[in-house]
Amino acid sequence: MxxxxxxxxxxxxxxxxxxxxxxxxxxxxxxxPIISIITFIEIFANVKAGEKEIRELQNFCSIATVYNVNIEIALGDY
Structure with missing residues (x-):
């Protein structure tokens, strides 16, 4: 891989x-596209985002692999 x-x-x-x-x-x-759940939370924390940007972010997240945070992920085993 x-x-x-x-x-x-x-x-x-x-x-x-x-x-x-x-x-x-x-x-x-x-x-x-691989992100952590923390990244997922951070990108939606931007309250200034308009509807179009929110939809684009949602589309991105729907195709991304979203990992929960654990020791393996923190050590780069993904």
Missing amino acids: GKRYLIDSNAIIDFFKETLPENGIQFLFNID
């Missing part, structure tokens, strides 16, 4: 705000 990456909430937020650098965008397009 290839290397897998747990995506940080800041990268997701910047992507949807269109402030993520091009190399970051390309990186995200070339990996499987």
Whole structure:
């Protein structure tokens, strides 16, 4: 199995705000979307998000693998 990456909430937020650098965008397009439940909570904590952004985030989360936090995940075993 290839290397897998747990995506940080800041990268997701910047992507949807269109402030993520091009190399970051390309990186995200070339990996499987994997997030932790903490990231899931953080990306929806932005109360300033409009309906369109919330729908886009929901669509993203529906295709992402969402892991609960445990020792294995914290150590990178995902």
